[in-house]
Amino acid sequence: MTLEFEEYRIHEVADGEQALAFVKTVRPDVVLLDVMMPGLDGREVLQALRKMPAHADIPVVFFTAKAQHEELRALSALGVAGILCKPFDPMTLSDQVRDIWRNL
Numbered sequence: 001m002t003l004e005f006e007e008y009r010i011h012e013v014a015d016g017e018q019a020l021a022f023v024k025t026v027r028p029d030v031v032l033l034d035v036m037m038p039g040l041d042g043r044e045v046l047q048a049l050r051k052m053p054a055h056a057d058i059p060v061v062f063f064t065a066k067a068q069h070e071e072l073r074a075l076s077a078l079g080v081a082g083i084l085c086k087p088f089d090p091m092t093l094s095d096q097v098r099d100i101w102r103n104l
Contacts, residue, residue: 003094016040020048023055030081030101035064046078059104061097063088 003010011026013019015038023031031049033042040048042062050056059081064071067085075083082100084093 003097008094008097014038016042016045016048019045023049023052023058027055028058030059030061030097030104032061032063032084032097035062035066035075043075043078046080050079059100061100 011022011028013022016033017039019031019033020040022028031045033045035042037045042064046060046062049058049060061082061084062075062080063084063086064075065086066072072083072085081104082096084096088096
């Protein structure tokens with residue numbers, strides 16, 4: 001909801017399978033993925049995206065509740081555009097996403 005008040009057009013899906021189906025119909029500028037999701041988790045969705053030639057370059061930002069240094073380093077090594085830790089401040093979420101977007 002926080003991002004909807006900004007200049008972003010947001011599309012929400014329920015799980016990893018729906019995310020992969022969605023990117024085939026609407027090529028998003030960036031994908032925000034929770035690391036832990038029903039069905040395919042965020043890592044699996046990222047891996048599947050990277051295997052899709054037309055979608056391999058879509059920037060991905062992970063949300064994670066696991067903010068330990070090792071976990072963050074492992075996620076970063078996957079080549080994501082950014083990692084946002086939960087809990088996050090809804091008042092600064094748009095700024096955080098915008099900062100990641102500007103640094104692509």
